[in-house]
Amino acid sequence: MILNPDHVTIAVADAGRAIAFFALLGFRKDHVATIDGGAPARYMGIPGMKAQHITLVLEGANPPFEIQLLQFDPTAGTDLGAHPTNLRQRGFNHLAFRVDDIEAATAHLVANGVTLLSDEMDYISRKLRLFEGPEGITLELVQRGGSDASG
Template identity: 90%
Template sequence: MILNPDHVTIAVADAGPAIAFFALLGFRKAHVATIDGGVPAQYMGMPGMKAQHITLVLDGADPHFEIQLLAFDPPPATDPGEHPTNLRRRGFNHLAFRVDDIEAATAHLVANGVTMLSDEMDYISRKLRLFEGPEGITIELVQRDD
């Protein structure tokens, strides 16, 4: 059965801002590969896909955890649909990271221009707060009281 999360893949129009955002959370760029068709593109169901595949590793995470960015070439057109931070839509909702000190993590992100989407909430022995991540995805910080 499942042991633990391994990675999350996020498609981005511009990898630079996404790399910078996740660096604020402790991720570092570990590997970059160019996908130009071939086995990876076929595996993903897009045989003609061209993209940069950028692996960001959260150093010190146990178990190992990655965020994998896909920067398509050419970038897909802007989707006129719902903004990703609309948490009422179906499908992907948000990505949560556990922190030791939510106040310090919040101050760090806000000082670096990250948009806070909610006030802090106490819920089931946890402190929670939402932020806008790259490509408008919702990121949640979680400080557990246990």
């Protein structure tokens, strides 16, 4: 039934900062649309919604994969409760990106000021590392075939 992931949508306060962040991971800006009410706003259940909808595509991904950013006007409020990187909250937990070389990917992120949220871990034949993305969301690097691989 399901073929593959298609996209993830993230609401951001600063689209420019988010675009620059995801460029570090190989995403490029593909399409920008303005939502000013209309069918897209009704579809999302927010009839009066005004926002920029920015589509970022992962270069070379087959099948294609996108991150879609929503920058609301005015900027949506934030819940001052649990921080988004709190992995114990219900709802969205994290988004993982597969890489060929987790050490090189980590070094690239650190060199660009990205905050790491964990040490590297070997788990179920994978190397894993959590890091913080735009708006404090939790993201993860995954390299399959970690040192605990059994074959």
